[in-house]
Amino acid sequence: MAACVIRRTLLSSLSKYSRKHTIRVLNVDLTSRHTGPTISCSTCGLFSLQQKRFMSSRPEGKVLEAVGVFESPKQQGKYETGQLFLHSVFGYRGIVLFPWHARLYDRDVTPPTAESSKTEAPGAHGSKEVKGKTHTYYQVLIDTRDCPHISQRSQTEAVTFLANHDDSRALYAIPGLDYVSHEDILPYNSTDQVPIQHQLFDRFLTSDTSKVPPFTPRDTLRAWQEKNHPWLELSDVHRETTDNIRVTVIPFYMGMREAQNSNVYWWRYCIRLENLGEEVVQLRERHWRIFSLSGTLETVRGRGVVGREPVLSKEQPAFQYSSHVSLQAPSGHMWGTFTCQRANGGAMFEVAIPSFSLDSHGHRDSPYSFLF
Numbered sequence: 001m002a003a004c005v006i007r008r009t010l011l012s013s014l015s016k017y018s019r020k021h022t023i024r025v026l027n028v029d030l031t032s033r034h035t036g037p038t039i040s041c042s043t044c045g046l047f048s049l050q051q052k053r054f055m056s057s058r059p060e061g062k063v064l065e066a067v068g069v070f071e072s073p074k075q076q077g078k079y080e081t082g083q084l085f086l087h088s089v090f091g092y093r094g095i096v097l098f099p100w101h102a103r104l105y106d107r108d109v110t111p112p113t114a115e116s117s118k119t120e121a122p123g124a125h126g127s128k129e130v131k132g133k134t135h136t137y138y139q140v141l142i143d144t145r146d147c148p149h150i151s152q153r154s155q156t157e158a159v160t161f162l163a164n165h166d167d168s169r170a171l172y173a174i175p176g177l178d179y180v181s182h183e184d185i186l187p188y189n190s191t192d193q194v195p196i197q198h199q200l201f202d203r204f205l206t207s208d209t210s211k212v213p214p215f216t217p218r219d220t221l222r223a224w225q226e227k228n229h230p231w232l233e234l235s236d237v238h239r240e241t242t243d244n245i246r247v248t249v250i251p252f253y254m255g256m257r258e259a260q261n262s263n264v265y266w267w268r269y270c271i272r273l274e275n276l277g278e279e280v281v282q283l284r285e286r287h288w289r290i291f292s293l294s295g296t297l298e299t300v301r302g303r304g305v306v307g308r309e310p311v312l313s314k315e316q317p318a319f320q321y322s323s324h325v326s327l328q329a330p331s332g333h334m335w336g337t338f339t340c341q342r343a344n345g346g347a348m349f350e351v352a353i354p355s356f357s358l359d360s361h362g363h364r365d366s367p368y369s370f371l372f
Contacts, residue, residue, distance in 0.1 A: 067093065067188070067190060067195070068084060068188040068189055068190035068192075068195065069188055069189050069190070070186070070187075070188050071187040071188055071189060072187075073183075073185065073186060073187060074182075074187070078099050078136050078182065079096050079099070079138065079182075079185060079187065080096065080213060081096055081097060081098055081205075081213075081215075081216065081217045081221070082095065082096065082205060082211070082213040082214065082215030082216055082217070083095065083096040083185075083187055083213045084187065084188050084189060084190055084195055084196070084213065084215075085140075085180075085185040085186055085187050085188065086186040086188065087180060087184055087185070087186070088183070088184045088185070088186050089152075089184055089274070089317070089318045090150050090152055090153060090318070090320070091146070091149075091150070092142050092143060092146035092147070092149075092150055093142075093143040093145075093146055093195075093196060094140040094141055094142050094143060094178065094180070094196065095140060095141050095195070095196045095201070095205065095215065096138045096139075096140055096185075097138070097139040097140055097141060097204060097217075097221060097225075098138070098139050098217075098221075098225055099136050099137070099138050099139075100136070100137045100138070100139065100179070100233060100234040100235075101134055101135075101136060102134070102135050102136075102137050102234050102235060102236060102237045102250075103132030103133070103134065103135075103235065103236050103237070104132060104133050104134075104135035104237045104239065105130045105131075105132045105236065105237065105238045105239065105354070106130070106133070106239045106240075107130055107238075107239065107240040107241075107352075107354055108239065108240065108241045108246075109130075132236070135181070135182070135237065136181075136182040137179050137180060137181055137182070137234050137237070138179070138180045138182070138185070139177065139178075139179060139225075139232060139234075140177070140178050140179075140180050141176055141177065141178075141196055141198045141200060141201060141204070142176040142177070142178055142198065143176075143196045143197055143198065144175075144176055144197050144198055144199075145197050147175075147176065151316070152310070152316050152318055152319050152320065153319070153320045153321065154305070154306040154307075154308060154319075154320070154321035154322070159173065159174040159177045159231075159232065160172065160173045160174075160254065160268050160322070160324070162254055162255045162257060162266060176198050176199075176200075179234050179250065179270070189213065189214070193207045194207075203218065203220050203221075204217065204218055204220060204221040204224070205217060205218060205221065206218055230253075231252075231254070231255075233252075234250060234252070236250070236251060236356065236357070237249070237250050238250075238354040238355070238356045239354060240352050240353070240354035241276065242349075242350070242351040242352045243277075243349055243351065244275060244276045244277030244279070245273060245274070245275055245276070245277075245281060245312070245338075245340060245351045246273070246274045246276055247271065247272070247273055247274075247338070247351060247352065247353050247354060248271070248272045248274070249269055249270070249271050249353065249354055249356050250269065250270045251267055251268075251269045251334075251356050251357070251358060252267060252268045252269070252270075253265075253266075253267055253358075253359060253360050254266040254267055254268055254324075256330075256360065262328055263328065263330075264326050264327070264328060265326060265327050265328070265329065265330055265331075265358075265360050266324060266325075266326045267324065267325050267326075267327075267358050268322055268323070268324050269322065269323060269324075269325065269334070269356070270320065270321075270322045271305070271320065271321055271322070271323070271353075272318060272319070272320040273310070273312060273318065273319050273320075273338070273351075274312070274317055274318040275312035275313065275314075275317040275318070276317070278314060279342060279343060280311060280312070280313045280314075280342070280343035281311070281312045281313075281340045281341070281342060281343070282309055282310070282311045282312070282340065282341050282343075283304060283305065283309055283310050283312070283319070283338055283339075283340050284303070284304065284309055284339045284340060284341050284348065285301065285302065285303055285304070285338070285339035286300070286301070286302055286304070286305055286336065286337075286338055286339075287299075287300070287301050287336050287337045287338075287339065288300040288301075288334060288335075288336040288353075289334070289335055289336055290325060290327075290332060290333075290334050291332050291333040291334070292327045292328065292329045292332040293327075293329035293330060293331045293332055294327075294328060294329040300336075305321055305323075305338075306321045306323065308321075325358065327358065330359075330360040331357065331358055331359050331360060332357075332358040333355060333356070333357055333358065334353075334355065334356055334358060335353055335354070335355035335356070336353040337350045337351060337352055337353060338350070338351040338353060339351075
């Protein structure tokens with residue numbers, strides 16, 4: 001079974017329904033040239049234009065299969081551990097492990113008064129003070145069957161860490177983990193005792209039909225969360241929109257390693273670009289500035305991101321990737337721009353990457369070590 005590409009407009013449409021509807025996903029093989037699987041609601045009948053074209057000429061052997069029953073998205077409160085969902089942008093099936101309460105710094109929100117404006121940190125865009133607001137994100141497992149079909153991401157590993165050995169540059173990944181914003185969750189339920197295929201599902205969760213949702217955390221999940229809280233915690237989220245291109249950045253501190261008689265501090269950062277407009281746009285270049293507490297300022301330029309120049313269209317409006325940065329100081333600052341091009345060789349324009357801090361919290365153990 002494959003993931004489904006769901007437009008954000010679908011989320012607002014589905015939220016209007018008070019009844020529960022069966023959700024089905026398209027069963028496709030890995031050789032399909034289709035750029036994204038599909039979703040349907042048996043009652044609503046909602047498809048994007050791309051999905052309509054694909055369904056009208058459905059290849060033999062590719063059928064819609066039910067995965068569960070749609071539930072109305074929560075406008076208030078939070079989802080509990082064990083909640084099944086479809087990602088409203090990237091379309092994969094997943095299950096909630098636990099929530100994080102992050103501080104969202106949204107530069108698209110205008111300060112209430114001119115008197116509250118202050119000068120930002122070095123390299124920040126604009127002069128207004130940005131005050132963080134609490135926002136709920138979730139640590140989730142991604143269904144491994146859907147990973148090959150998430151074409152709008154550079155990878156599906158969302159958590160990397162430093163191993164406990166002498167190689168100071170070795171990075172390892174925990175596959176199939178992600179961080180999902182509250183509004184990106186389309187909740188559903190299923191009677192399947194193992195609705196999500198992931199190597200950690202049975203280690204972290206168990207079926208309990210007397211509970212809602214009917215999947216509860218094992219002691220292993222609680223221990224993993226408590227032990228690795230500093231590695232996993234999502235604390236700050238930064239967002240800014242330029243010409244209908246919204247950039248969201250989430251930084252994570254990974255740890256410190258000694259190298260050549262000095263300390264090297266590592267961070268990973270996750271970036272999501274989203275086209276909120278109607279016009280097709282392609283990312284062409286990146287331009288970073290990295291300021292270290294030691295007083296150094298580094299400039300980095302390059303084509304695209306992670307070897308790709310993603311196209312952001314109405315059908316596939318978002319792209320997400322992760323990268324890493326190291327400093328020889330316990331803190332620093334990053335900001336920059338993406339150079340984008342409008343459709344058909346159109347004009348280039350700059351999209352701001354919101355400035356964000358790189359803060360360290362001391363040395364930690366490997367978040368995967370206790371599983372072995």
